[in-house]
Amino acid sequence: MIDAIVLGGGIVGASAALILAQKGQRVALVERDFCGSHSSGVNYGGVRRQGRPLHQLPLSQRAHQLWADLPGLIGIEGEYVRSGHLKLARSLGDFAALQAYAEQTRGFDLGLQLLDRSELRRRFPWVGDVAVGASLCPDDGHANPRLVAPAFARAAQRHGAAVYEQAEVIGIEHDSRLFQVHCANGLHLQAPWLLNCAGAWAGKVAAQLGEPVPIISAHPAMLVTEPLPGVMTVSTGVEGGGIYARQVARGNCILGGGRGFALGPQQARPGQAAVLEILRNAGELYPFLQGAQAIRTWSGTEGYLPDHEPVIGPSSTQPGLLHGFGFAGAGFQLGPAVGEALAEIVCDGTSRQPIEAFSIRRFQA
Numbered sequence: 001m002i003d004a005i006v007l008g009g010g011i012v013g014a015s016a017a018l019i020l021a022q023k024g025q026r027v028a029l030v031e032r033d034f035c036g037s038h039s040s041g042v043n044y045g046g047v048r049r050q051g052r053p054l055h056q057l058p059l060s061q062r063a064h065q066l067w068a069d070l071p072g073l074i075g076i077e078g079e080y081v082r083s084g085h086l087k088l089a090r091s092l093g094d095f096a097a098l099q100a101y102a103e104q105t106r107g108f109d110l111g112l113q114l115l116d117r118s119e120l121r122r123r124f125p126w127v128g129d130v131a132v133g134a135s136l137c138p139d140d141g142h143a144n145p146r147l148v149a150p151a152f153a154r155a156a157q158r159h160g161a162a163v164y165e166q167a168e169v170i171g172i173e174h175d176s177r178l179f180q181v182h183c184a185n186g187l188h189l190q191a192p193w194l195l196n197c198a199g200a201w202a203g204k205v206a207a208q209l210g211e212p213v214p215i216i217s218a219h220p221a222m223l224v225t226e227p228l229p230g231v232m233t234v235s236t237g238v239e240g241g242g243i244y245a246r247q248v249a250r251g252n253c254i255l256g257g258g259r260g261f262a263l264g265p266q267q268a269r270p271g272q273a274a275v276l277e278i279l280r281n282a283g284e285l286y287p288f289l290q291g292a293q294a295i296r297t298w299s300g301t302e303g304y305l306p307d308h309e310p311v312i313g314p315s316s317t318q319p320g321l322l323h324g325f326g327f328a329g330a331g332f333q334l335g336p337a338v339g340e341a342l343a344e345i346v347c348d349g350t351s352r353q354p355i356e357a358f359s360i361r362r363f364q365a
């Protein structure tokens with residue numbers, strides 16, 4: 001007998017499985033491909049709170065605490081560094097928006113530092129002249145998603161979760177007491193709790209259980225350069241979006257921006273236009289990257305709801321069903337806290353962090 005089936009082995013599902021197992025629940029984690037092989041393992045690696053909407057900040061702050069002891073949680077460092085996150089402004093209007101955000105988030109302990117043009121030049125001389133100011137969140141940072149995402153599933157397994165990979169869920173029934181979950185490989189599981197953590201594909205699961213949501217898939221474009229001398233001391237973004245960039249200890253710079261396209265339901269590519277736009281923006285904002293060789297480009301498949309907020313919490317139709325999906329390109333940092341919130345609902349009936357804003361009910365007429 002198992003207590004909970006977690007559908008989806010990304011950072012959200014694997015965190016939920018890990019924390020459920022730590023709390024003594026019998027849990028099965030079911031993944032169609034390999035744990036961490038989709039968004040959670042191919043993302044940019046930004047672990048930032050800065051820039052999030054205010055109602056995400058309690059969860060994001062909790063995630064920040066969990067990330068602080070990553071080795072204690074998943075057994076590896078995952079190249080996680082609290083380098084700081086520098087959000088650049090390209091106009092005075094954008095700088096005013098950064099100032100307003102710093103004011104609105106004053107109660108959240110983000111420690112934001114506003115840098116005018118001269119302070120920005122003094123502290124980050126490698127930033128291009130197009131930037132007129134910035135906001136620095138000193139304790140935000142970045143990590144290697146390829147290491148971190150699968151490590152969550154391995155940690156769940158070490159704590160006793162049964163992890164099934166290459167097990168696509170193709171049928172779910174609910175008989176008012178138990179969920180019956182059928183996989184393409186013949187695996188059949190049953191449990192009173194089902195956690196829908198199926199990422200961009202979670203809408204299919206919700207619809208199958210009578211709760212359709214207007215989720216779409218999109219594909220952030222990414223590239224990495226050859227190793228370069230160490231220059232970027234912080235992870236960076238830009239007010240209004242367009243580009244983000246970080247440099248890892250080996251010297252490679254990882255850049256993201258714009259959207260790619262789907263090759264199929266599970267495969268995405270960055271596309272030429274998005275890659276050229278990243279390179280153009282990079283030349284302006286980070287002049288030391290002019291002429292750098294991009295050695296690889298990629299993308300991933302991420303779920304977006306119309307309001308760009310996730311769905312987190314209980315189903316409105318099926319007792320025992322919980323959702324955690326639709327992170328709109330920003331769920332890597334939140335993932336561990338979302339997994340914890342879902343595990344708390346299973347074990348304690350409620351989550352310690354406020355999640356009402358993310359209810360699936362907001363899509364019901």
Ligand SMILES: Cc1cc2nc3c(=O)[nH]c(=O)nc-3n(C[C@H](O)[C@H](O)[C@H](O)COP(=O)(O)OP(=O)(O)OC[C@H]3O[C@@H](n4cnc5c(N)ncnc54)[C@H](O)[C@@H]3O)c2cc1C
Pocket residue numbers: 007008009010011012013030031032033034035036037038039040041042043044045046047048167168169170197198199200201202219220221222256299300301302324325326327328329330331332333334335
């Ligand atoms: C290119 C890119 C860059 C990003 N950059 C950042 C960033 O810098 N910072 C940040 O915070 N966030 C970022 N994100 C977003 C972040 O990666 C995601 O929000 C987060 O990883 C979502 O985790 P997840 O567990 O919900 O989804 P996923 O990692 O997609 O996991 C869902 C899993 O469910 C499985 N699944 C689906 N259907 C089934 C089924 N029927 N049966 C069994 N298994 C199934 C899938 O195979 C998949 O492994 C980025 C995303 C992308 C794509």
